[in-house]
Amino acid sequence: xxxHAIEQHDNQEHHDDHDSPENIxxxxxxxxxxxxxxxxxxxxxxxxxxxxxxLPEGQAILVALIIAFVKGSLVAGxxxxxxxxxxxxxxxxxxxxxxxxxxxxxxxTEVLGKFGYH
Numbered sequence: 001x002x003x004h005a006i007e008q009h010d011n012q013e014h015h016d017d018h019d020s021p022e023n024i025x026x027x028x029x030x031x032x033x034x035x036x037x038x039x040x041x042x043x044x045x046x047x048x049x050x051x052x053x054x055l056p057e058g059q060a061i062l063v064a065l066i067i068a069f070v071k072g073s074l075v076a077g078x079x080x081x082x083x084x085x086x087x088x089x090x091x092x093x094x095x096x097x098x099x100x101x102x103x104x105x106x107x108x109t110e111v112l113g114k115f116g117y118h
Contacts, residue, residue, distance in 0.1 A: 034074050037071075038075070041068075042071075044067055045067045058114075065108075076093070
């Protein structure tokens with residue numbers, strides 16, 4: 001068998017393993033787990049605001065932002081496949097998070113200042 005035929009055969013085995021029913025079921029379970037976590041995060045966000053905790057509005061907003069960050073990380077990591085990406089993608093993601101934090105700092109401190117948090 002020539003080297004090209006062996007390489008093509010190896011690629012086909014790798015491709016077949018990727019599309020195997022077991023692997024597909026594993027991926028479906030993973031995505032369903034992430035979906036359930038996102039639903040739970042949404043319910044938790046509503047519960048924090050309307051539930052028995054009766055947090056002050058500033059604290060409720062802070063908790064809601066933390067939950068939103070976790071949910072956004074799940075979406076970016078699993079649905080956008082960023083968990084398997086290279087360093088360049090991570091660098092761009094970290095830069096985006098940094099600028100998001102900078103842009104959120106002023107409005108969050110303004111809102112917290114209105115509620116007596118300095």
